[in-house]
Amino acid sequence: xxxxxxxxxxxxxxxxxxxxxxxxxxxxxxxxxxxxxxxxxxxxxxxxxxxxxxxxxxxxxxxxxxxxxxxxxxxxxxxxxxxxxxxxxxxxxxxxxxxxxxxxxxxxxxxxxxxxxxxxxxxxxxxxxxxxxxxxxxxxxxxxxxxxxxxxxxxxxxxxxxxxxxxxxxxxxxxxxxxxxxxxxxxxxxxxxxxxxxxxxxxxxxxxxxxxxxxxxxxxxxxxxxxxxxxxxxxxxxxxxxxxxxxxxxxxxxxxxxxxxxxxxxxxxxxxxxxxxxxxxxxxxxxxxxxxxxxxxxxxxxxxxxxxxxxxxxxxxxxxxxxxxxxxxxxxxxxxxxxxxxxxxxxxxxxxxxxxxxxxxxxxxxxxxxxxxxxxxxxxxxxxxxxxxxxxxxxxxxxxxxxxxxxxxxxxxxxxxxxxxxxxxxxxxxxxxxxxxxxxxxxxxxxxxxxxxxxxxxxxxxxxxxxxxxxxxxxxxxxxxxxxxxxxxxxxxxxxxxxxxxxxxxxxxxxxxxxxxxxxxxxxxxxxxxxxxxxxxxxxxxxxxxxxxxxxxxxxxxxxxxxxxxxxxxxxxxxxxxxxxxxxxxxxxxxxxxxxxxxxxxxxxxxxxxxxxxxxxxxxxxxxxxxxxxxxxxxxxxxxxxxxxxxxxxx
Amino acid sequence: xxxxxxxxxxxxxxxxxxxxxxxxxxxxxxxxxxxxxxxxxxxxxxxxxxxxxxxxxxxxxxxxxxxxxxxxxxxxxxxxxxxxxxxxxxxxxxxxxxxxxxxxxxxxxxxxxxxxxxxxxxxxxxxxxxxxxxxxxxxxxxxxxxxxxxxxxxxxxxxxxxxxxxxxxxxxxxxxxxxxxxxxxxxxxxxxxxxxxxxxxxxxxxxxxxxxxxxxxxxxxxxxxxxxxxxxxxxxxxxxxxxxxxxxxxxxxxxxxxxxxxxxxxxxxxxxxxxxxxxxxxxxxxxxxxxxxxxxxxxxxxxxxxxxxxxxxxxxxxxxxxxxxxxxxxxxxxx
Numbered sequence: 001x002x003x004x005x006x007x008x009x010x011x012x013x014x015x016x017x018x019x020x021x022x023x024x025x026x027x028x029x030x031x032x033x034x035x036x037x038x039x040x041x042x043x044x045x046x047x048x049x050x051x052x053x054x055x056x057x058x059x060x061x062x063x064x065x066x067x068x069x070x071x072x073x074x075x076x077x078x079x080x081x082x083x084x085x086x087x088x089x090x091x092x093x094x095x096x097x098x099x100x101x102x103x104x105x106x107x108x109x110x111x112x113x114x115x116x117x118x119x120x121x122x123x124x125x126x127x128x129x130x131x132x133x134x135x136x137x138x139x140x141x142x143x144x145x146x147x148x149x150x151x152x153x154x155x156x157x158x159x160x161x162x163x164x165x166x167x168x169x170x171x172x173x174x175x176x177x178x179x180x181x182x183x184x185x186x187x188x189x190x191x192x193x194x195x196x197x198x199x200x201x202x203x204x205x206x207x208x209x210x211x212x213x214x215x216x217x218x219x220x221x222x223x224x225x226x227x228x229x230x231x232x233x234x235x236x237x238x239x240x241x242x243x244x245x246x247x248x249x250x251x252x253x254x255x256x257x258x259x260x261x262x263x264x265x266x267x268x269x270x271x272x273x274x275x276x277x278x279x280x281x282x283x284x285x286x287x288x289x290x291x292x293x294x295x296x297x298x299x300x301x302x303x304x305x306x307x308x309x310x311x312x313x314x315x316x317x318x319x320x321x322x323x324x325x326x327x328x329x330x331x332x333x334x335x336x337x338x339x340x341x342x343x344x345x346x347x348x349x350x351x352x353x354x355x356x357x358x359x360x361x362x363x364x365x366x367x368x369x370x371x372x373x374x375x376x377x378x379x380x381x382x383x384x385x386x387x388x389x390x391x392x393x394x395x396x397x398x399x400x401x402x403x404x405x406x407x408x409x410x411x412x413x414x415x416x417x418x419x420x421x422x423x424x425x426x427x428x429x430x431x432x433x434x435x436x437x438x439x440x441x442x443x444x445x446x447x448x449x450x451x452x453x454x455x456x457x458x459x460x461x462x463x464x465x466x467x468x469x470x471x472x473x474x475x476x477x478x479x480x481x482x483x484x485x486x487x488x489x490x491x492x493x494x495x496x497x498x499x500x501x502x503x504x505x506x507x508x509x510x511x512x513x514x515x516x517x518x519x520x521x522x523x524x525x526x527x528x529x530x531x532x533x534x535x536x537x538x539x540x541x542x543x544x545x546x547x548x549x550x551x552x553x554x555x556x557x558x559x560x561x562x563x564x565x566x567x568x569x570x571x572x573x574x575x576x577x578x579x580x581x582x583x584x585x586x587x588x589x590x591x592x593x594x595x596x597x598x599x600x601x602x603x604x605x606x607x608x609x610x611x612x613x614x615x616x617x618x619x620x621x622x623x624x625x626x627x628x629x630x631x632x633x634x635x636x637x638x639x640x641x642x643x644x645x646x647x648x649x650x651x
Numbered sequence: 652x653x654x655x656x657x658x659x660x661x662x663x664x665x666x667x668x669x670x671x672x673x674x675x676x677x678x679x680x681x682x683x684x685x686x687x688x689x690x691x692x693x694x695x696x697x698x699x700x701x702x703x704x705x706x707x708x709x710x711x712x713x714x715x716x717x718x719x720x721x722x723x724x725x726x727x728x729x730x731x732x733x734x735x736x737x738x739x740x741x742x743x744x745x746x747x748x749x750x751x752x753x754x755x756x757x758x759x760x761x762x763x764x765x766x767x768x769x770x771x772x773x774x775x776x777x778x779x780x781x782x783x784x785x786x787x788x789x790x791x792x793x794x795x796x797x798x799x800x801x802x803x804x805x806x807x808x809x810x811x812x813x814x815x816x817x818x819x820x821x822x823x824x825x826x827x828x829x830x831x832x833x834x835x836x837x838x839x840x841x842x843x844x845x846x847x848x849x850x851x852x853x854x855x856x857x858x859x860x861x862x863x864x865x866x867x868x869x870x871x872x873x874x875x876x877x878x879x880x881x882x883x884x885x886x887x888x889x890x891x892x893x894x895x896x897x898x899x900x901x902x903x904x905x906x907x908x909x910x911x912x913x914x915x916x917x918x919x920x921x922x923x924x925x926x927x928x929x930x931x932x933x934x935x936x937x938x939x940x941x942x943x944x945x946x947x948x949x950x951x952x953x954x955x956x957x958x959x960x961x962x963x964x965x966x967x968x969x970x971x972x973x974x975x976x977x978x979x980x981x982x983x984x985x986x
Contacts, residue, residue, distance in 0.1 A: 116688065424895065
């Protein structure tokens with residue numbers, strides 16, 4: 001508790017506010033004692049005097065010192081504000097807890113009334129009550145207190161509802177304790193803290209509102225005076241003696257701010273501290289001091305056929321974690337050829353999505369991307385972004401994201417979101433672009449595309465949105481579609497439709513595809529080649545056809561084994577890979593998989609294997625690469641402890 | 652054709668769903684109902700105002716020495732001499748026919764007083780709200796972009812602290828400070844009235860600065876949140892220029908929440924004109940209601956409270972409709 005309060009004082013704002021509140025309260029207590037007689041003293045020689053050495057803020061129409069009057073007025077101002085706050089809090093918490101005590105039916109009427117009252121601004125309510133209770137200090141206290149009540153009622157209602165849902169309240173109810181007793185013993189103690197904090201803020205607001213009413217001449221009446229009344233007197237002579245208005249104005253402002261900010265700081269200090277999380281650290285080219293230290297052996301280095309759509313060499317992604325930089329992608333090299341479908345598989349945290357976002361330059365603020373080469377259609381993607389490159393990428397590189405529910409802008413029509421690509425990058429008119437959008441929606445098999453284009457994303461089903469997303473990628477003439485878990489968030493029945501659509505597009509237009517998935521079966525079905533990722537590395541790169549028969553990395557083989565098929569014994573538990581994936585913040589020196597690998601020996605623990613063409617691989621698949629010291633060694637038979645859970649990524 | 656397991660669907664033309672099923676119709680009906688209930692509460696409250704005054708309001712207004720026949724005449728003039736239900740119905744009938752009673756002070760029809768004073772207040776509130784929005788949105792968007800993903804911690808702290816402090820300062824104190832600086836010290840702008848265009852500057856800014864600070868803060872928080880959203884990544888995947896992403900995709904989503912608060916602010920701003928009008932001797936409803944409260948001119952007070960209340964209700968309605976248009980999901984969310 002003490003630590004939490006210390007946190008309040010530790011921020012500069014909180015400290016200032018605390019000091020101010022203490023000073024204002026001290027002034028309220030001592031002011032009238034110290035300067036009470038001085039403030040009332042009439043100086044007939046100096047009526048309406050301007051500031052002087054004798055009267056720092058000048059004098060009023062009776063020759064009384066304005067500064068002393070401002071100091072003395074602190075007590076009445078603060079007292080009245082506190083009284084009004086007490087009224088607001090008491091009336092508000094009574095109204096707010098009424099629904100709990102009175103039960104649902106009567107309570108509904110009370111909360112409906114509160115809801116209507118809250119919709120009207122406080123000052124309007126205060127004016128209403130000022131009429132009812134009459135002009136003067138008493139009327140103003142009641143007016144401001146009651147005007148503040150609905151807001152407190154709303155707050156109490158919310159807080160009570162929150163506590164009322166908890167188990168101990170239910171338990172108390174179950175044993176037959178009365179609602180009123182529950183409210184007093186279980187609910188109120190639990191909501192006292194936020195109520196007090198808000199009351200502090202409320203006191204500041206009440207102080208300022210009170211000054212407002214007095215300033216209008218509806219609050220404190222002569223011969224009594226509070227800050228608002230002094231301001232009322234002062235504003236009339238602002239041209240003669242500005243401090244007469246400025247001094248009480250400054251006083252009320254300072255005091256009001258003090259209470260308000262003190263309350264806000266306490267609220268913030270007692271609340272949950274804001275966490276750090278991952279922060280972006282800019283972007284830089286490889287070759288700098290922090291460049292990749294060691295990486296995969298690229299395939300056919302030097303041979304950059306024009307057929308290569310995407311060329312990635314030594315890709316690294318660095319994000320800053322809570323304890324220093326973390327590298328979720330640690331040196332990845334691969335290329336994608338025209339029309340080729342590449343699957344990237346791996347457990348969650350293996351860096352596959354990071355890789356996809358990094359090669360498409362969509363990582364932005366999330367982390368830093370380093371590579372010795374990153375080229376798309378011969379364009380250097382590591383170079384600074386230009387309008388020309390945006391146009392090229394916007395029309396030739398399509399993305400499909402995991403969650404179609406959140407990937408569309410909810411405030412714009414689907415058609416407009418597609419058409420934007422054409423108006424922005426292809427210089428088409430709005431009408432042409434819209435026609436193209438409808439055409440593309442038809443192409444991705446959305447029925448009644450003309451009408452659908454005019455609908456909002458929330459009117460689309462998940463599968464239809466994912467198809468529309470693919471359609472968005474087809475607005476240009478894509479050379480590559482990067483699909484990051486495109487079916488994970490979808491219903492099983494529509495997953496196949498989306499995969500079929502991707503396959504059809506690929507075939508029709510010779511479009512390359514990178515399909516990221518945790519599902520080996522999906523990838524094996526759609527793709528030509530598969531990259532298996534583990535702990536930010538590619539551990540095996542093999543033709544999809546060889547997946548079931550010729551996988552050489554023990555991790556790949558474990559992944560394949562973990563997939564149940566028609567021959568899997570349903571009475572046996574499903575297969576798993578024992579152990580946990582590597583924490584990217586703490587990667588071991590040797591092979592990252594060694595810890596979980598049944599073949600691991602001393603070398604695996606010490607030396608990290610490179611991804612290289614496997615000499616033992618069949619001669620007819622020269623592009624088969626593997627990063628393992630024990631590649632192809634027979635696995636020991638382990639029929640026990642297997643389940644698929646560790647493989648399945650939560651969407 | 653093989654038998655399929657389809658349930659026969661009801662014969663509804665998919666292009667024209669039943670009226671009640673349309674989200675916008677349901678939304679409209681619900682919203683209208685709430686408006687009517689609030690309006691009824693408001694009218695009843697303004698009627699009840701006089702009756703809630705402790706003691707005898709007429710005697711209170713005229714003083715203890717006033718002759719009995721004057722009190723009776725005044726009571727009759729206020730329509731306070733029949734059974735309460737009759738008074739209430741009479742009051743409602745008056746409202747429907749546009750008869751708001753007669754001012755006790757000026758003997759003019761209250762409707763004339765209101766009609767004469769309303770435009771000045773409307774213009775003041777409208778200009779102030781526009782100014783607040785014009786100041787707040789660019790400020791919020793820019794700071795939001797600068798402080799996204801935990802960047803610019805110092806900017807964020809400075810901005811948040813300043814906006815909290817500025818938002819706390821009541822409009823009439825801002826008014827006094829502006830008068831001191833721009834009218835008295837610099838002599839650039841007039842201090843009172845609405846005779847010239849330059850006379851609008853200080854009152855409008857007095858009213859606008861506070862709401863602008865709050866609004867800018869909300870727009871910033873919303874921008875920071877929206878910039879994390881998946882659809883922003885989609886927009887980036889479309890390779891739109893930064894400005895198109897921030898203004899075209901992020902802003903509409905950030906503005907929805909800002910509008911909700913903006914509606915409350917505009918309501919408060921309507922009421923805030925009362926104080927600011929009194930600082931600047933603005934010939935609107937605000938200066939009139941205060942004078943009428945002090946002189947106990949109840950018919951005028953009742954009418955102006957009603958006008959302010961209706962103004963707030965209209966603002967709330969407009970905001971709700973605007974949100975529904977901007978964010979099509981909100982119509983359903985409320986269901």
